[in-house]
Amino acid sequence: MENSWTTREALASDAELIAVHACHRPEDEGRRAGYAEWLGPRIGSGRYLGLLATHEEVVVGGAGVVLLDWGPTRANPGGRMGRVANVFTAPAWRRQGIARSLLGRLLTHCEALGVHEFNLGTTPEARSLYRSLGFIDYAAEMRRRRG
Numbered sequence: 399m400e401n402s403w404t405t406r407e408a409l410a411s412d413a414e415l416i417a418v419h420a421c422h423r424p425e426d427e428g429r430r431a432g433y434a435e436w437l438g439p440r441i442g443s444g445r446y447l448g449l450l451a452t453h454e455e456v457v458v459g460g461a462g463v464v465l466l467d468w469g470p471t472r473a474n475p476g477g478r479m480g481r482v483a484n485v486f487t488a489p490a491w492r493r494q495g496i497a498r499s500l501l502g503r504l505l506t507h508c509e510a511l512g513v514h515e516f517n518l519g520t521t522p523e524a525r526s527l528y529r530s531l532g533f534i535d536y537a538a539e540m541r542r543r544r545g
């Protein structure tokens with residue numbers, strides 16, 4: 399199966415499919431419809447940039463970046479922050495470089511658009527992948543959330 403996948407840009411019509419990646423855990427299934435509803439218009443307007451890996455037109459992996467109006471920082475004077483989201487590869491297709499390839503290409507594309515700072519929330523299994531793409535732990539941040 400290695401290298402038998404190809405890459406295409408995510409379209410607004412892929413929103414439901416990407417929502418399955420976003421909410422892949424069984425306990426998050428109930429959030430898929432709402433996420434898809436949020437996502438579709440943002441793909442259409444360019445505020446979400448996504449790539450999908452396909453095999454015989456079936457999507458086997460995906461990765462995305464939400465462009466956030468963050469404000470200029472030292473590292474990122476343009477002010478748009480890239481929030482990495484929805485990095486997912488179907489279990490049978492893992493460890494073949496799909497996530498690395500999709501995200502690497504997205505980061506390069508965003509850099510070309512002037513986006514020079516990215517953040518993300520990781521899972522333990524994705525941590526070394528993100529490290530290898532230049533992400534570092536960032537201890538200065540805190541978060542307040544409900545629940």
Ligand SMILES: CC(C)(COP(=O)(O)OP(=O)(O)OC[C@H]1O[C@@H](n2cnc3c(N)ncnc32)[C@H](O)[C@@H]1OP(=O)(O)O)[C@@H](O)C(=O)NCCC(=O)NCCS
Pocket residue numbers: 459485486487488491492493494495496497498499519520521523524526527530
């Ligand atoms: C995390 C996840 C996206 C990785 O997807 P993937 O397509 O398997 O990722 P890659 O193949 O690009 O890289 C994964 C590992 O496979 C290794 N790898 C890449 N090509 C390989 C190959 N041909 N043979 C063996 N290993 C390979 C990579 O070096 C990497 O190893 P590492 O984790 O030790 O750094 C996938 O496991 C997943 O969907 N998990 C569930 C959802 C999730 O956790 N997403 C992250 C949200 S933050």
